[in-house]
Amino acid sequence: MATQQYPSKDILYTPQAFWFGDVASPMLGWYHPARVRDAGGSRQCGVVLCPPFGHEYMVSYLAYKHLAMHLAKAGFDVCFFDYNNSGDAADAEGDRVALWQKNISQAATQLRQLAGIEHIALFGLRLGGLLAGSVAAAIDARALLLMAPVISGRAYAREMLVLRSMSSLQAEVDPDRTIDPNHVQTDDELTGYEFTAATGSSLGKLDLSKLPAPAMPVFVQARDDISGQESKLVQAWHHHDHALHLSELPGYAAMMCEDAHDTVVPTAIWQEMQAWLGRYFPLNEVSSRDLPITNPVANIVFGHVVVEEELVELEGMSGIVSRQAGANIKALPTVILCNIGANHRVGNHRLYVTLARNLASHGFHVLRFDKSGIGYSKTTPDDKENDVHAASSVDDLSSAMYFMQGKYHSPSFVLAGLCSGAYMAYLSALRDERVSGLVLMNQLTYRWREGDTIEARKKATIKSTHFYVHALAKGDTWKRVLKGQVDFRQIGGNLLRRTGKRLRTQWQLLTTYLMHNNLFLGQVARNFKNLEGRGTELLMIYETSDTAVDVMTEQFGRHAKLLGQSERICLKFFRGADHTFTPRWSQLALVDFISKHLLHRFSHRQQDQTVTAPIAALQRFDAAEHIAKPAAADVAK
Known part of the structure; x- marks a missing residue:
């Protein structure tokens, strides 16, 4: 009887998968509703999680899920989604960078509708951080969380080209055979993912340090494997009137490993982010609510x-x-x-x-x-x-x-x-x-x-x-x-x-x-x-x-x-x-x-x-x- 009257919180607040976006090219998202019973209320704020690109997306997938769970348990509504041409989403034509920026805006709109909230915060890892920062003002985000963000799109594109040139795949082909140039790695791919010259050119136009300082609280997480550029970004944005926090907690390298099997969820970083964001969005008492019916x-x-x-x-x-x-x-x-x-x-x-x-x-x-x-x-x-x-x-x-x-x-x-x-x-x-x-x-x-x-x-x-x-x-x-x-x-x-x-x-x-x-x-x-x-x-x-x-x-x-x-x-x-x-x-x-x-x-x-x-x-x-x-x-x- 007790179970029937007080059903499991896990049942009430199970993440829901759903399709959204353009009918011709739908995207897949995961909606994590705020667990108001655990948190003691709702933050009345939604967090959109913007994924990185390629291999970094694969190895960080589990960590993203855990971040969404941490935030939902603290009273935030969360949407973790796949861009077009990535993950489970449909493919779509057009400039990839502009398309992904549009996808973030669509995810924010969808989360506002699903959760019935107005405030939106954006989180992004690596390329997801660059994309989130580039659209934060346009979608009227109220907070920005960046983990080891790509700061210069031009530098990132060069890094990807170097990575491609270091590939040993073509060198391992049998030297006794003539290889058709149409059947080796091309200049339009990177570690198995499409990465065209047009995409690199579009990324080259983005630079977080050259954008106006965000008129919102900003959390920047530094990487712990190599000396990153996060401190330079903080210096470039230091003059704005809103809080800017630089964290140097370890955990990035253990998460971004070579194989998804070895990834370690950076729990300490997620807890710090959750606590920091919670200071700007206090809990509000809300009555129980039904989860929305999403499109399967x-x-x-x-x-x-x-x-x-x-x-x-x-x-x-x-x-x-x-x-x-x-x-x-x-x-x-x-x-x-x-x-x-x-x-x-x-x-x-x-x-x-x-x-x-x-x-x-x-x-x-x-x-x-x-x-x-x-x-x-x-x-x-x-x-x-x-x-x-x-x-x-x-x-x-x-x-x-x-x-x-x-x-x-x-x-x-x-x-x-x-x-x-x-x-x-x-x-x-x-x-x-x-x-x-x-x-x-x-x-x-x-x-x-x-x-x-x-x-x-x-x-x-x-x-x-x-x-x-x-x-x-x-x-x-x-x-x-x-x-x-x-x-x-x-x-x-x-x-x-x-x-x-x-x-x-x-x-x-x-x-x-x-x-x-x-x-x-x-x-x-x-x-x-x-x-x-x-x-x-x-x-x-x-x-x-x-x-x-x-x-x-x-x-x-x-x-x-x-x-x-x-x-x-x-x-x-x-x-x-x-x-x-x-x-x-x-x-x-x-x-x-x-x-x-x-x-x-x-x-x-x-x-x-x-x-x-x-x-x-x-x-x-x-x-x-x-x-x-x-x-x-x-x-x-």
């Missing part, structure tokens, strides 16, 4: 097709279902995309967003969702976040399949994932016969033991043997050797272990051939043979220089010979990309191939037609061959 469905134009995307929640996990209006769900299996490491459902470089919409445009229903502990989903059963290999992940995938069966009547499922997402898809397929297909991209492990850690795996990981063989012919390799920059002990030890495993695999292959018995295969190979025998379509995709190639070879032999000849098993190799398919040409080629392959395999299944795509017809996808052949021929090889 958006129509997004993808190519020449309109894809409907619906926000869903399944047992405390958040997701988006992409489908084409009028598509027959029983004609094709539903595709479920499994998280890449600790990255939320959009995937590295928005790979999953592009893949989901492309598949939907071909008639598939696609669910991209965050398992427990990732993004806005609930924590794992042991109350952890960013637990990449949590045992509960398999249960989460099972729940996702039951959800899609109940709501959309999905007949069967294809599970797709990259790296750890591939591992979780593989484990789920072993347990669940509803899985009729697997798409495994650069799978690095087939067995995760209790006590294993990602850190230990990273230290023990080297590139593929193929990579090192070709590296010996490069002059730069020997220069690094002479400078002592090559760890021969680690590389040599791993190569010796690989050689031993390959010899064992060759023995298994010979014994299996002579004895005509699969009992001599290793457990993982037997698992794959059982999946194939069950009728599961297996598509395994690798980048040629990635460690995943050697891991696969250790389990199945060269070119997966231990798995035998089967039309249901297909290997695909990409050359010139990397583990997460960073170059944009490789992303587009990967998405195109997966969509056509699944359509080819499952549309033929529906029509009961015989298909011949044996594993012996091994597919190589080189940069020089990218989309050079007709699509149908490429799929059928």
Whole structure:
């Protein structure tokens, strides 16, 4: 009875996902209503959280969510959103910088309407700080919070160009092959994200230090990894009559790490920001209020097709279902995309967003969702976040399949994932016969033991043997050797272990051939043979220089010979990309191939037609061959 009369505060104040903005190019936002019971009232102020760009957006996503939760618990209404052409939002044409500035204004307007408040504060990290500062006066913001803000857009654009020129992707391409210049990193991309010369030019026109000093309280958080420019910004703005606070608390570097799995939420900084902002917006008593009904469905134009995307929640996990209006769900299996490491459902470089919409445009229903502990989903059963290999992940995938069966009547499922997402898809397929297909991209492990850690795996990981063989012919390799920059002990030890495993695999292959018995295969190979025998379509995709190639070879032999000849098993190799398919040409080629392959395999299944795509017809996808052949021929090889 007590529970019914006094429901959980978490239920009353759960963040709500919603679509907003232009109908032709909607954005996704998360509304965190002020938790008036926790705070003792409402601040009558909303905070719009403006995200940074590219990789910085991915690794700071969890920290942004926690900042929103801190502010909501203190009585602020909060909106965290994705700009157009980023995250889950739709793509839109036009000048990116002007578009993102407009997006911030739209988010502020939307938050005012949702929360019924007038005052707005803006928070921005890195590029988000520059954008927030550039529009603060135009949207009549009453406070500005900047964390390690980009001060000069021109300097930031130069920094991005330097970062692009330092990329080793093109240098790692096989030197024996001629690479088509259309299929390497271009001048219009940066670490897998579109960053054109026009965007750099537009950013060059923005400089916080040259803007009029904001007529509002300002909080500036300095970075703690390198000497930033925050103190110079404070000096440039010191003459205005409003409070300006410079904080030097540590926490920035630990948050902005290389991998989202390693990010540390800067709780102390968030608490300081919350306390500082609270001084300017005191609590007001308010009566209880109902949460607004937000729009769960958006129509997004993808190519020449309109894809409907619906926000869903399944047992405390958040997701988006992409489908084409009028598509027959029983004609094709539903595709479920499994998280890449600790990255939320959009995937590295928005790979999953592009893949989901492309598949939907071909008639598939696609669910991209965050398992427990990732993004806005609930924590794992042991109350952890960013637990990449949590045992509960398999249960989460099972729940996702039951959800899609109940709501959309999905007949069967294809599970797709990259790296750890591939591992979780593989484990789920072993347990669940509803899985009729697997798409495994650069799978690095087939067995995760209790006590294993990602850190230990990273230290023990080297590139593929193929990579090192070709590296010996490069002059730069020997220069690094002479400078002592090559760890021969680690590389040599791993190569010796690989050689031993390959010899064992060759023995298994010979014994299996002579004895005509699969009992001599290793457990993982037997698992794959059982999946194939069950009728599961297996598509395994690798980048040629990635460690995943050697891991696969250790389990199945060269070119997966231990798995035998089967039309249901297909290997695909990409050359010139990397583990997460960073170059944009490789992303587009990967998405195109997966969509056509699944359509080819499952549309033929529906029509009961015989298909011949044996594993012996091994597919190589080189940069020089990218989309050079007709699509149908490429799929059928």
